[in-house]
Amino acid sequence: MKLINCCSKIFIISFLLIDTFAPLHAQENLNIKDVSGFGDSKHHWMDITDHEQVIVPSKDQESYQPANVREIANNILLYQQPNGGWPKNYDMLAVLTDEQKKMLAEHKDSNHTTFDNGATYTQIEYLAKAYSILKDERYKDAAVKGIRFMLQAQYNNGGWPQFYPDLSGYRKYITFNDGAMVGVMSVLQHILQGSSYYSFIDDDLGKKAAEAYQKGLDCILKCQIREKGTLTVWCQQHDNITLKPTGARAFELASKGSAESAEIVELLMKIDNPDKKIIDAVNSAVAWFKKVEIKGIRVKTIPAKEVIYKYHDAKDDKIVVEDPSAPPIWTRYYELETDRPFFANRDGKAVYKLSDVSRERRTGYGWYGYSPAKVINIEYPKWLERIANKNNQ
Template identity: 55%
Template sequence: MSYTLMLLRRTLIASIIILCANSLLAQTNVQDQKFPSISLNPFSDSSRHWYGIRDDHNIINPSFNQPKYKESEITNIADNILLYQRDNGGWPKNYDVQAILTPQQADSLIKTKGMVHTTFDNSTTYTHVDYLAQVYTITHIEKYKNACKKGIRFIISAQYPNGGWPQYYPLEKGYSRHITFNDGAYIGVMEVLRKIVNNDANYSFIDNKLRKEIEVAYQKGIDCILKTQIVDKGRLTVWCQQHDEVTLKPAWARAFEPPCICNGESVGIVLFLMDIKNPDQKIINSVQSAVKWFQESKILNTRVETIKAAPEKSNWRTSTTDRVVVIDSLAPPIWTRYYEQETDRPMFSDRNSKILYSLSEVSRERRSGYGWYTYAPQDVLKKYPKWQKKWASNENILEK
């Protein structure tokens, strides 16, 4: 072989080696790269349920000392989210996206891709969509963008023509068909849609066609919020935890969650409305009415104390604490979660659906295991003066 041919051959081999090396570098596992962390707080409710409440209906249950990815291992966590995502674009609830799954656990999830028991309950689906959008913005890995868009389409598909969202979609039997404000489900969906409508950088990949569909869904969502605000004795108040999907009236959910004026979930709704840019008069009136209700329904000289108690086992849980209402002249304003329509009386209930009017009447399991009182309306009252000066400068509800 001539020297020239040998030189050409060596040059060619060297070029191939360089090309292969560059290809290998390009294909380096992204999990080995360092990325900024993304908060996993939005998933804490589902994670808490997975570890804390054994559910034989779960596809997988946690193993002993289940290992977890670090919060900075965002592609591993995003891959978990893709694994949990169903073929219809939604997610099941009560799993830990941070868990390092065993091959058997992963295989079990893959086999359930075709199931349609998908939900917005316990901060599900909309949180997954938002996480994937952030991961795609950081990594530009196409599969995360595609899964995110699939989740957004699921959200749009799940919306009722009247603008509300059920707890589960596709629709199932029972109260999960109701428009669900409970646990922030409705507002969680709306906050993700608002990010897109407001051109949040993490959603810059959304194409114009999908963006227009989202804008329509978002506006319908606002309209439904306004239509479901409870009119009681001729005045606008706030909302119930869930509203009938046809009549839009307050509706029963679980046995101890009656149709009523519900201060707990209403706070998130009002705070959402207060953050709307350039609100129209309907939104302004809605906020004004809700603030007035919060002001009028506050309870003074009262606090709720959690005390230790002898273990008491029930069909649902073992209670080791109790709650008692204490008179305290120094206590800040407090509100009950429920108020009875027509009478405005603080209202409670139990697993037998009986309507009660004091916490002491509630069975201990529910008395200590449910949030019957709340300080949350104070967040609205605190934010109101600044909002009022900007959008309702001629009418300060709190000064009346």
């Protein structure tokens, strides 16, 4: 039996290896002025039509500055649902009108709570930091309620769905897409690392957080795709029963996902004393990133006639051009078994050139990205050096 010093409290957990967590002093981030975690949700609120939104932005919607901590935290409270979670696709920094606040208060709906697009886990992190600064009990209470919501939403196999409690359709799948499960795991990791802004967590909740984290870590390792005896990476979604890669929306087919896998690897590399399973998972994923990188091209945004689609307005277009000096790039999806880069349309059919994707999907989805580059060039070398030093001690 070992001891965790978490938030100046002692949690006694017989099965958890405490030395798997990286040192607190090296990783704690108290920069509450960093509101980038809300960026994806803001983008969807401002730029993409969401037919489930309770309020929509006005043409002259103003925003709070990152220094307006109290106002932003108070906004976050307005969006929290009765079950403790948050809906997605709103701007937490928007200066809301009295009418918008009234609408939010009158339309509380626990069926739309989610971990998609940064929802719930980002609000919990912010409220915890806001409480550490302002000592407003409402922020602490809301954060605790949010953490309990996260724990309730976890499957017995350790995974988290995209939505909870609405598990209809693809919402039930274990979701790595847009950082959903990694975001939840990061909150739990910060609690277990003893981050000072979680000093309000009591022993009972801390123990439950530790158990949930360990189950989540086991689930991540079990979801890693193995082909012909070799570990590769992860899909955006995995079946909540079989853990196999699966599709979600019509254009989100079962595949190997580069961006989501890079986020998972970064999470795994934050573990201080990784065991063999974690080391193998990281090494295998990085080897796959290097194997499938694409050289000599870049994606160019070009002017085009404006078209209004159901979910967004397209004022430009995207094309792939040859460029020998371009850094390596990755497609969002790679075929299972073959590793062939591919794309898809709303008809659910794979295509193999960006030009064969409809303009609506070309401009409304991120088909290429550079996320693995940070892992390969920055994080992975530092991780290798760190674990080598640990082994030599």
